[in-house]
Amino acid sequence: MTASGSPAPMPEERRAQVVELLRRRGPVRVADLAQALDVSAITIRRDIALLASQGLIRRVRGGAMPPAVAPAQDHGAAPADEPAPRATAEQSAGAPRRLTVGMVVPSLDYYWPEVIRGVREAAAATGIKIVLRGATYQAADERRQLSELMDSAGVDGLLVAPTTTGDDGEELMSWLRQAPVPVVLIERAAATGAHDAMESVVSDHTLGAAMAVRHLAVLGHRRIGVITTLHSPTTPHIRRGWSHACTELGLEPDAAPDVTTVDQRDPAWPAELDRILAACRQTGTTALLVHSDPEAISLVERCRERGLRVPADLAVVTYDDEVAELCDPPLTAVRPPRRSIGRAAFTLLAERLTDPDPCRPTHHVVIEPRLIVRSSSS
Amino acid sequence: MTASGSPAPMPEERRAQVVELLRRRGPVRVADLAQALDVSAITIRRDIALLASQGLIRRVRGGAMPPAVAPAQDHGAAPADEPAPRATAEQSAGAPRRLTVGMVVPSLDYYWPEVIRGVREAAAATGIKIVLRGATYQAADERRQLSELMDSAGVDGLLVAPTTTGDDGEELMSWLRQAPVPVVLIERAAATGAHDAMESVVSDHTLGAAMAVRHLAVLGHRRIGVITTLHSPTTPHIRRGWSHACTELGLEPDAAPDVTTVDQRDPAWPAELDRILAACRQTGTTALLVHSDPEAISLVERCRERGLRVPADLAVVTYDDEVAELCDPPLTAVRPPRRSIGRAAFTLLAERLTDPDPCRPTHHVVIEPRLIVRSSSS
DNA sequence: ATCCTATCGATCGAAGGTGATCGAAGTTGA
DNA sequence: TCAACTTCGATCACCTTCGATCGATAGGAT
Known part of the structure; x- marks a missing residue:
């Protein structure tokens, strides 16, 4: 039932898939592989022969198995005509190659x-x-x-x-x-x-963001916003944690600023910053979770310029804790491990x-x- | 639906299973192995002879036993003549007390x-x-x-x-x-x-259940039911994986039996079993994911009594793989690590x-x- | 366009694996 | 010790899988 969508599985790619399948499912038969990869059995056999010669898999009649770890005792007459470089590298007696x-x-x-x-x-x-x-x-x-x-x-x-x-x-x-x-x-x-x-x-990160929100909620904040960076892979997790924690605590995530924007080096940042602060004032938001320290520091500095006290008027928690303690005041931060x-x-x-x-x-x-x-x- | 009924494990694989079974269940008789692995006794004898010649098992009349000096588990490289000097007080030279x-x-x-x-x-x-x-x-x-x-x-x-x-x-x-x-x-x-x-x-476990469903779907099954045990902490994960995989594959989880019931030792089990099989027939369900081996084995036996062929009429995948290979036919299983x-x-x-x-x-x-x-x- | 190379699939003889039968060898109990 | 029983091993027939050769196809270079 492999959908007819695979245009051209390159040989190299297919062989890699064989190794992968083997690693995940253990022993595999030629027929199964042929069906799964949509090629004929003979091709699979050739692949298996090649991969076995590289020591990546072990060839057995009917299919292939994960490479053997030297059987408990090979009585001298080991079938060691194949060096099998990678698979047995670390256990070759005497001189283990440095990994x-x-x-x-x-x-x-x-x-x-x-x-x-x-x-x-x-x-x-x-x-x-x-x-x-x-x-x-x-x-x-x-x-x-x-x-x-x-x-x-x-x-x-x-x-x-x-x-x-x-x-x-x-x-x-x-x-x-x-x-x-x-x-x-x-x-x-x-x-x-x-x-x-x-x-x-x-x-x-989801938990990390939730921890920040809970910390702020315990301090009495009811409107907690979140600022994240557009291109960071961390962003979705932070936003998920923030929204989970908000709903769990009965806060209204929709009422607070929730901005995913450019980072602090972007020319558009200062304008964004002002927009964010305006939104905070407008919605009565008293706390922000800000992704990444530079953005948080920049935000705190802008607050000071505009006469907003941190944390009295706006509490800030930053996410990353790279340079958070260098800010004035030092920033509360979620520190990923x-x-x-x-x-x-x-x-x-x-x-x-x-x-x-x-x-x-x-x-x-x-x-x-x-x-x-x-x-x-x- | 279920295509050819030729599972046919590879010789090497079967021999590996013999070793594994021996390790898990101690001394085994030829007839038991033959039944469990679905081959004739003579084949098992040949396997035993071969494995014994490699020192992996010990051959005795009527069956096989674990080798006198147990090879140190999967870590095959342990020479049998060295009793493994494992009592080395590892890194902590100054460890005051044994943890x-x-x-x-x-x-x-x-x-x-x-x-x-x-x-x-x-x-x-x-x-x-x-x-x-x-x-x-x-x-x-x-x-x-x-x-x-x-x-x-x-x-x-x-x-x-x-x-x-x-x-x-x-x-x-x-x-x-x-x-x-x-x-x-x-x-x-x-x-x-x-x-x-x-x-x-x-x-x-969620992934494990999903793997089972995907496996069955690839074989052409469209109605896949799930049977789980009431008091097991694993149950919610299996059900989640099953339902995720079903929706992901476009199957209709609602159309197939979805039963969380007592375990196989409960007096109510036989009646439950019949209800389940009736539901399968009624809904046109052709495959079941059954939580825990004893329940699956009991179910397969009931199928046989009622003339239902496994897997031709009903495919079964069990969740646990404790004793799944001892069933007749041996059961496909998800094996938690x-x-x-x-x-x-x-x-x-x-x-x-x-x-x-x-x-x-x-x-x-x-x-x-x-x-x-x-x-x-x- | 033509050749070259790499890859794939089909065919067929060769080799390995499996099962049945039957006689030999071991085990058990009287 | 003998007899009944079980298990083992050898042989043969059957089937599956393997390997080699050949022909087909696709992509790239001249």
């Missing part, structure tokens, strides 16, 4: 340094090497970085925070899904319940790389943020 | 043994000791076990699969929330987004216990199940 992990993040100057620190910290205890690349929130760019990492550095696994939006984003994700090495997504994941073959480590995210992502990948079980199921890790209360609220 | 972890599970004879095995496996590498208590799906009982563990055994952390329903359940949860030692919940967690101070490791759950839960708790950061944020781990395709579908 290398590639990491690609969208930026090296905001949010991500702390994540990288977490990764490095976790990696330090192991012998695993980290190769880092920073891209620039451009899917095409990241794709290039990844390709280079795969080809030249020969990494054994990837930690990636990909750009998922746009056509390039779609393509990047499907490239990652079929990558020949394990991939752990950082701060990106498909919606819960969807089957996404890739493992992931994410902050619970950046360092823990990094640590957990590395740990997850390392476990997959060293786990001898070829059918190890896909893990997802969710980590809760913290609310750091400073003077911009309360 | 102890308490574990309480609702039952010791279904589902949980494999989870416990995972915990033990993960614990073996560390110096941490596990103290196990089994309760009986009674919150009060579990509360007693926990108190005793805390007081007498002096544990440093808890792995708990609490009963969350009823007043006792509520109280138990709040007791756990305030426990003086870290707690990791196993297969239990508050709904996503809610702030639950406790860490958790859960199977993605029990062992991985155990491993991850222990790892999470151990990390918390050894992490010097007192503000380590709350982690949640979600692990995807696997679909094991056997003959009761397809």
